[in-house]
Structure formats: structure tokens, C-alpha cells
Amino acid sequence: MQRSGTPGWQQLLSSARCRTPMLTLSLILSLFLTATAAQAAVERINLGLYGGQVADIEALDDGSGNTDLLIAVDSSQKGIFKWDGSRWRSTTYPSATTTGAFSGTATQVEVNPRFSSNVYAVISSGSVNKGLWVSANRGDLSSGAVSWQAALDSGSSQLTEIQQLVGHSSGIYASDNQGKIWQNGGSATGPFVTVFTAPGGEQIISFAVHAPFRGYVLTRDGSNNLRLYLTDFAGSDLLLSLPTQAPVQQRSSSCPISSCAVDLRLVASDPADPSGNTLYVAGSSVNAMIFKSTNGGTSWNQGWDYQCSLPANGCTGFAFMDGFPSVIRFKGTASGGNESRYIFVSTSQLDNDAGTPTWLQVANLSSTISPSGPSGPTVINFTTHANDPSLAIDPNNPDTLFIATDLAIGEISHSAWAGPGSVGSEKGNALGIEGVVINDMDFYAHSATNKDLWIATKSGLGKALNFNPSDPASTTTAGDWVYPIFPLDDGAPPTAVAINPSNNAEVLAGNGKIYRNTQADQLPQAATTWSRTFDPADFDGVGEPLESARSERTSTTAIEYQQGGSCSRVYMTAANNDTGSEGGVFYSDDSGASWTIDDLNPSTLLKMPVNALWVSDTTVWVGVGDRTGASRSSETGIRARLSLCGSQSFWKPSSSDAAFTDLQTEVVTAIDGVKISGSYSVYITTLNNVYKGELPSGSSGGFSSWSWSKVTPTASGASQFNSVAVDVTDANHVWVSYGNCIRESSDGGSSWSAYGSSCQPDHEQVRKLVFDDLLSGTDQGLFAFTTVGGGEGNNVIIGSEDSSGGCFIATAAFGSYQQASVQRLRLFRDQALLPYGWGQWLVDSYYHLSPPLAGWIATNDSARAVVRVMLLPLIGLAEMVLAIGWLSSLALLLLLTIGLRYAIRRIGLQPA
Secondary structure: OOOOOOOOHHHHHHHHHHHOOOHHHHHHHHOOOOOOHHHOOOEEEEOOOOEEOEEEEEEEEOOOOOEEEEEEEOOOOOOEEEEOOOOEEEOOOOOOOOEOOOOOEEEEEEEOOOOOOOEEEEEEEOOEEEEEEEEOOOOOOOOOEOOEEEOEEOOOOEOOOEEEEEEEOOEEEEEEOOOEEEEEOOOOOOOEEEEEEOHHHOEEEEEEEEEOOEEEEEEEOOOOOEEEEEEOOOOOEEEEOOOOOOHHHHHHOOOOOOOOOOOEEEEEEOOOOOOOOOEEEEEOOOOOEEEEEOOOOOOOOEEEEHHHHOOOOOOOOOOOOOOOOOOEEEEOOOOOOOOOOEEEEOOEEEEOOOOOOEEEEOOOEEEEEOOOOOOOOOOEEEEEOOOOOOEEEOOOOOOEEEEEOOOOEEEEEHHHOOOOOOOEEEHHHHOOOEEOOEEEEEEEEEEOOEEEEEEEEOOEEEEEEEEOOOOHHHHOOHHHEEEEEOHHHOOOOOOEEEEEOOEEEEEEEEOOOEEEEOOOOOOOHHHHOOEEEEOHHHHOOOOOOOOOOOHHHEEEEEEEEEOOOOOOEEEEEEEEOOOOOOEEEEEEOOOOOOOEEEOEOOOEOOOOOEEEEEEOOOOEEEEEOOOOOOOOOOOOEEEEEOOOOOOOOEEOOOOOOHHHHHHOOOOEEEEEEEEEOOEEEEEEEEOOOEEEEEEOOOOOOOHHHOEEEEOOOOOOOOOOEEEEEEOOOOOOOEEEEEOOEEEEEOOOOOOOEEOOOOOOOOOOOEEEEEOOOOEEEEOOOOEEEEOOOOOOOOOEEOOOOOOOOOOOHHHHHHOOOOOHHHHHHHHHHHHHHOOOHHHHHHHHHHHHHOHHHHHHHHOOHHHHHHHHHHOHHHHHHHHHHHHHOHHHHHHHHHHHHHHHHHHHHHOOOOOO
């Protein structure tokens, strides 16, 4: 008897046939194949993190006395964002289905003052690098369609490779990497024409427009020589002078730092000087600098640099910036006339009415977060810093400035530029800006469905509250995070984070310096209770690993806990990206409270850029080399530790294995490995290749016992590998990343396929892969990709714009790729189908045909039940083939079929 509410098998099959006429045919196809969640199509969920690297800001009057605010975000495929009064919304890629939408990262946005509704932007989209786009209505989306169009030259071709935009009352100007400056003096549909061409193939570094007939152009030739030209934008150009030495060298008659090179990046003409003779040029080597000329570049009578901010610097009352000047802006008119009162260079301001002109650094910004939700009990104050390159002045209220910060963009009061205290706050706390750059992440598992998740991003540290990997919706709003966190208000981007695996209250984070929090499991202490335990300046003396004139530019590349054996230790690695030659390994035996230099054995300084760290229960490996590929360091390959608990124990291993010999000549970027049933498998990425090392269970453990192979993906463009992650339950299941691609292998690197929707033009750059549920941190943030069928699905966090909605048939039917039958079917696919050409064809066909059907199965309980039953014969076949092979299995099936037919005839059940 059939129970009420429980459909019988005939009803289930009838329902399935009614819903999907092709179901039976598709299921027959599925009997040959299976899938893993890693290959599954998945659903995309934003994990509630917002922020990004704002490359440019434009504040313009909307024609009604209100201010429109647009930003170019170069860490987001959503490109140009606009403030709508409550949050930021993309105007170029609001969704994949919006009419006219196109994805791409943006570097500049500029209004055309002559036609103030026309806004131009530089966006890299698909195969178009730094293309010029224009919106005739300030990026407005009220019509339901994207309003941006390609900006064209007189030949109807889009301008590309654009380096700089300048708006002027005479029109909009754009320079490209071919040494040309283009101008459009008309409306958005008007063509651009060339108004300047650099001589001798020189590259335009920067340019300024003072008047339609007067401009300045800074160029660089093939020998790295800088030149400055005065131009009338009509073919008449005059070569001017440039400063010949840094300001510190002018003051001291010598060079007291490592470099006094004049490396200029910017030129600007003061609009308050009608003659156009007041000029500024700015740049940086290891020493940020700016120069001023009051005679049109004939001579340079004033100069300031980073050294002015240091004690005994030879300057008086100056606090010029650190870093690389990226923007110059002007405001007001000085009391003496003929020059602006305020000059802004990135995060520094010069007041020409201050008696002796004085540079001041902008004060920090103060904002609040509510990690338990807006109505929750916890509110945390956080500090951000104006340390990125963009600045705009509100045209309707010049006392309001908008400035790029280490979260995204802040609104500040100019009247309180230098404090005391806060001068402003984050504009909407970056809500809506999908551009968080992920550098690192770590887990602490309370259970399979309750984990601490810490991340290190360019915009600060973040802690997810109550993260459930099987339910990404558990972390989808800003209230689900403590973010951003800047330990001790240090605004340098965190690059590494680690949780003590035996004590989730202890977290270490690195941004060159190391910070420690021993109350990281509490609020608000997770954001506020930090101590600094490592400073590169303490290890930059002669004969030390961080010896450098700018050791503060050291980056923390990894932090890992080692708690096996007879000691409990933390390892930390570092590299100076500026020099490409300094770096090292440090360890702490007191949970990160103090640090010791780790050296080579015997007693040799380990001074080299260290990029990667792998810690197992028996050894520690690090990967070294200059990641820029400039070969500023001769060190390459891996170094291994002879002892877990001793000192001076690293050495450079060698092997007769040819693949390992090759590995030791390459720059290593990432290492990950697993130990399963006593056997080790390690994957190592370099700038050019992927290597696999295997150590069988019971071997001696020396490098002579390891076997090595090169398993580099052969896809076009597969190079500059930057991360690797291995499935902790399956040493043959591995992912590597490069550029905007994630490649996956389920057979130990013998074959690779593109993972999810990565490798597509609209996919952002991938920076970090970590397995514990596979996570991928990208240049756009954290996104959860989870199988629709629920269960224990292998959740994936990657940055991507689109996905189909479903999973493959076996995973959809059983609810998890970890389920035993799915795992056996997966092994059947890998070992019994993929080795054969016909099997590869079947697999490829299946991956194209099955996702829509699988998506329907995953959301239909009746279909799932039917499919589980229909998969039983395939599961039996898989077990048989895996046990005795194809030939024996087919022979046995043939004998069984003949025997069954004979038995049917004998007992009279032959069908009519």
C-alpha cells in the first residue's frame, strides 16, 4: 500500500517524464559519467565584503547644484561606480543582463568641462586594454541601460592604451602609450584628433593643459632619460629643463640615502597663474619628491622630498609624503596672487599662505562598523588612512574633499586637513564596491559548519562571524564581518594572517610588521587588542636579512604554525619587493611574541626574497626568488629545514631527479602539500611551471627518496603561476592559479581544465588559493559558489560575475561530492574513462549537456530519488571495472546477459 504523501515509483517516473521529456535520454548519458563539485556549475553569493583600490575620483555638478561622484576602481571588473545617496553602484557592469553592460577594470574617470554632462573613463575590458569610453549623461542608469560608449578618433576607431586624461575648458585630452596626445573639443559623439606627438618615439609620462595653446608634456626616452616640453598643441614644441638631483642632495651637497635619482611621474600647471609659468613636477625613487618652478621650467627654485619628514633632515617645518606621488590638485588663490593657495600632492598639502610654505599630511579618517548588525550590541570605531592616489574637490562645496583610502574612498573636511583628530569618514563604508583585493586567509574549525575565517586584504584584516562553509548565506552582509581591521591604526596592507590551530583566540597578522592578538575570539577585542611583535627596522642592519635603506617596504609573505614534534613554533617569511634581493625566514617559540632570525646550516645568513612557506609534521620548506622576474636576486628554488626545533637549519637540497634540478633554478611562488596514509604529495608553482613531489609511506624521508615531475598546464598563457591548493582528502585533486585563471586537475596534474568561470575575459585576477573547502581570494573579493543541492558540497569562493545554476548529476542526486558513491564514480571517470579517447569525448560531451538537467534534479526531491536508483547500475559497473578492468567486465556482462536470456526462455517468460 502506498503511504499518503509519498509518491510511488510509477508516479515518480511519470512526474519526471512530464516535467522533462528529455530526462530519460539524459539519464542514460549520465550512466557513463560523473562529476565532482569542483567541476560543478554553482551559485554565486557575495560574502559581504566591500572596498577596493580607487584609482581615480571625479566630483562634478549634476546641472542642478548637486554633486555627482564617480570613481574608477582598478581592482574590480565592475569598473566605474557612482554614489546614489546610500551606496555605490556600478555604471558600467551593474549586471551581466543589463543592456550595454561590459566588464572591465577602470583606472581613470574625468569630466569634460566644456560639456559637463560628458564623462570619460579609461577601462580595460576583454581584449581592449585601457580603452577610452564616454557617457553623455554622467553614467546615469535611469533608463535601465548602460550609457557608456567607445570614444572614437576621426577614423571611427576606439582610442586604446590611454595613460592619462585631462579635462579643460577647451575639451578633454588623452595621452596614449604611443607618444600621442588626443583632444576632443566637441560633444561625446565628436572625434578625437592628435594635438601632440612626442619626438623620437619617447613615451609620455604625464602632461598638463594650461590653455588651449599652452601645455607641458613630461616624456621618457628608451634610455630612461626624462624630458619636459612646452607645447602649443599645434606642432610647436620647446624643450625645457628639469631638476638634476633630489632635494636632499641639493640641501646636503651629497646623497645621504641609497638613491638620489630624480624619477619624475607627474607634471602640473598652476591654474591660478595666468601666465602658466608656475609648474610642479613630482615623483619618487626610494625618496618621494616634488619640485617647483616659477619661470615656466627654465629653472627649479624649490624642492621637497620624503627626507623632509625625518629628523635632522635639513628642512624646516615640512612633512612631505612617503610613497609615490600620483596626483596633483590645486585650490583657491594665494594672498600674493598668481598662484594657488593650496597644492595637494596625493596625501600631502602645501599652504602658500603659511609664511614659510609648509607641507602637512592629511589626518586619518574615523568610521564605525557594526559586526553584529546595525541593531546589534557591538559598535567598533576603525581608522582608515588616505594613502592611495586619488583626490577630488567638491565643485559645489570646495571645503569638501574626496580622497582614496586604504578601504576605498573617504569624504573629508579640508578645514581640518591636518587634525587634530579625524577629518572625515569613509563614504558609505564602501558599500557596493566589489573590489576587495585578497592577499591571504586562514581557518579555525569549531566544527564542519562553524569556522573562524580571517582574511588579509589590501583594505585591512577581516574576521567573519559564524562562518558556515556549507551555507554561504551565513556571511553575506557587512554585519557578518569585523572589517576592516588595522592593527594599531597601521594602514599598510596586511599580506598574511594565521590563526593558532590550537587556540583560536590567538591571531598573527603581517604587513611587513607582525601584529599579535590574543583575544581574537572576542568583540570588540578582535579589532582593538593588538600588539606589535616584529618590525623590519630591527633586522635591517649590516649582515642581517632585511638590510636595506627602505626596510619598511618589506612584505610579510607567509605565517605558519608548526606544532608537531617536540616543539611548538611559528614561522614567518618576508621579502623586500622594492629591492628584490632582501628577505628571510624568522621563527618564534613563544607564539609570535618575539622573533629570531633563521639561517642556513651551517651558520650562513639566509638573506633572499622568500615568497612561500610549507610546514608539515616533519619538515619546513620555503620558496625563494625575485617574483618580479627581474632577477635582482640570484637565489631560486626551495630551501628545506633539517630540524623542526633547532636553529640555523635551512639548506638548499639537491637531487639527481631532473625535474627537481629544474625546480631549483626557478623562482618559487607557492607551495602546498598533504599527507595521506603516510605518503606526502607536494605541489610547487614557479613563475613558469608547476612541479609535483611525492614521498611514499615508509621511505627514509631524504630528498633522494622523493620523486618529482613537471605537471605544468599546457593551456595558452599558463605562466606566472602565483598560488596552489591541494584537496586535503585527495592528493590528486589540485588547483593552481595564474592571471585570471584557476586550473583544476583531478589526476595529479596529468590533465588540467579551467575551473568554474575563471579564465574568462570578465574574471578578475586570482591571488590566493587555500583549501578547507576550496577558497580563492581575488582582486575583487570573496564570493561563495555553492552547489545548489545543499548537503556537504565543496563550497568554492572565487571572484566571478556569472555562473550557471546547478551541479552535475551524481552530485545533484546524492547531495554531496564527498558521498561515497560519488567518489567511486569520480574514480571511475578518472581511471576508466579519461585514459581513452572515446572516454574523453564522452566526458567533454557530458560537461556541455548535463548542467541544466543537474540543476533541475538538485532542486527536485522526487527526481533526486529516481536518479539515485537509476545510478545504481552505473555504480555497480564502476566497481566492477575498477576491480577487474574493462575487458573482463564486458566479458562477464556478456555471459550474464546470455545466461539471463536463456533462463527467461526456459521458464516461459519470453515477452510476446
